[in-house]
Amino acid sequence: MPVQTSIQLFTVREALEADLEGTLAELAARGFTAAEPYDFVHRAEPLAAALKANGIAAPTGHAFLASTSFVNPDGTTTTRAVPAPEAVFDAAETLGMTTVIEPYTDPALWQSREHIADIARQLNAAAELGAARGIRVGYHNHAHELEATFDGKTGLELLAELLDERVVLEVDLYWAARAGVDSPALLRVLGDRVIAVHVKDGTLEAEAIAAYPPADQVPAGRGVVPLAEALAAANALEVAIVEFDHFNGDLFDAVEQSRVFLDETLSEKAVA
Numbered sequence: 296m297p298v299q300t301s302i303q304l305f306t307v308r309e310a311l312e313a314d315l316e317g318t319l320a321e322l323a324a325r326g327f328t329a330a331e332p333y334d335f336v337h338r339a340e341p342l343a344a345a346l347k348a349n350g351i352a353a354p355t356g357h358a359f360l361a362s363t364s365f366v367n368p369d370g371t372t373t374t375r376a377v378p379a380p381e382a383v384f385d386a387a388e389t390l391g392m393t394t395v396i397e398p399y400t401d402p403a404l405w406q407s408r409e410h411i412a413d414i415a416r417q418l419n420a421a422a423e424l425g426a427a428r429g430i431r432v433g434y435h436n437h438a439h440e441l442e443a444t445f446d447g448k449t450g451l452e453l454l455a456e457l458l459d460e461r462v463v464l465e466v467d468l469y470w471a472a473r474a475g476v477d478s479p480a481l482l483r484v485l486g487d488r489v490i491a492v493h494v495k496d497g498t499l500e501a502e503a504i505a506a507y508p509p510a511d512q513v514p515a516g517r518g519v520v521p522l523a524e525a526l527a528a529a530n531a532l533e534v535a536i537v538e539f540d541h542f543n544g545d546l547f548d549a550v551e552q553s554r555v556f557l558d559e560t561l562s563e564k565a566v567a
Contacts, residue, residue: 296533298561299354300554301329303493303538305368307546308333316345323349325551326558331536332390333357333398336378339386346390353390355465355491355534357398358383360432361417366399368540369507370439380421384428394490395425396433396465405443405450415457422461433463433491441474441481449476455485465491465536466529469512472499472520479521479528487531493538494557496520508541515553516560523560527567535561 302322304311310318315338322330329352335342336358346353359365359377366372378386387395397418404410414434422432436451443450455464466489471478482489496518497504503511515522515537526535537553539546 297565298532299329299352299534300327300557300561301331301354301534301536302327302550302554303331303333303357303536305333305357306537306539306550310546315341316348319345319349319351321547322550323351325547326554327351327537327550329354329534331355331357331534332392335390336382336386339389343390353392355394355396355433355536356387356390356392357435358387358395359399360395360397360421361400361414361434362397366401368399370399370402370437372401380424384425384430387430388428392430394431394433394463395421396435396463396491398435399437402437402439405439408445408453411450411454412457415454418462419459422459426461431461431463433465434458435465435493436467437470438474441471441476449474449481451481452484455488458488462488463490464488465493466525467493467495467538468522468525469493469495469497469520469538471525472497473504473509478525482525482528489529490531491534491536492525492529492532493536494522494526494553495538495540496522496553510541510543512539512542514549514556516556517552522556523563526560527564 365375440451441449496515497511
């Protein structure tokens with residue numbers, strides 16, 4: 296089955312909040328037929344309608360399932376409660392979503408085996424609920440899960456060992472590179488669990504990555520992240536998702552360039 300090219304809607308968050316339908320129309324015009332929504336529970340119906348109107352599917356989405364409160368993208372925690380798993384799955388059904396992915400957990404939790412085991416327990420419990428509705432649960436990494444090591448294994452590898460076989464992984468290739476990890480090797484170790492990847496590139500220049508959001512990100516294929524090699528190593532890949540945390544230039548041009556790179560790379564992978 297061909298790998299589906301998608302875009303994480305967090306990439307265009309400012310445009311999306313200002314003009315939902317216009318932003319999705321622009322993404323469709325740039326060649327996207329799939330998207331990965333974030334924070335979708337409170338706006339599932341209007342988002343579903345706008346996606347359908349523009350011929351965009353939402354096979355995956357990000358929602359908190361292993362955190363009791365929202366965690367900001369910069370890693371800071373909040374006291375704002377997250378929707379219950381049942382509400383997340385209700386919204387996922389409205390959007391036609393088949394995989395809901397935990398987007399971020401508190402970096403402090405990755406300093407002990409016990410806390411990682413608790414994350415696995417929550418994901419496994421959510422997977423049980425999701426399975427009854429035909430929806431998978433997954434986990435998406437940043438750098439901290441890979442910077443933490445236990446007896447020579449990264450925290451993400453430890454998590455994978457503790458997960459129910461129904462829980463899948465979405466590996467962020469940029470954050471793997473930020474953590475100094477060989478992402479093709481990591482994908483081979485994680486194997487069939489990896490059904491999705493975030494495809495984003497960067498220069499990894501020290502000064503640029505010291506900022507938040509990162510200031511080094513560039514269209515896919517223009518930086519130093521080994522994207523093509525990682526895609527080749529992902530043998531169970533279903534969805535490859537373009538994402539930027541931040542970009543200083545024309546964002547829509549950048550996502551289109553990334554989509555073209557991704558489509559061409561996946562085409563070569565299919566032929567190989």
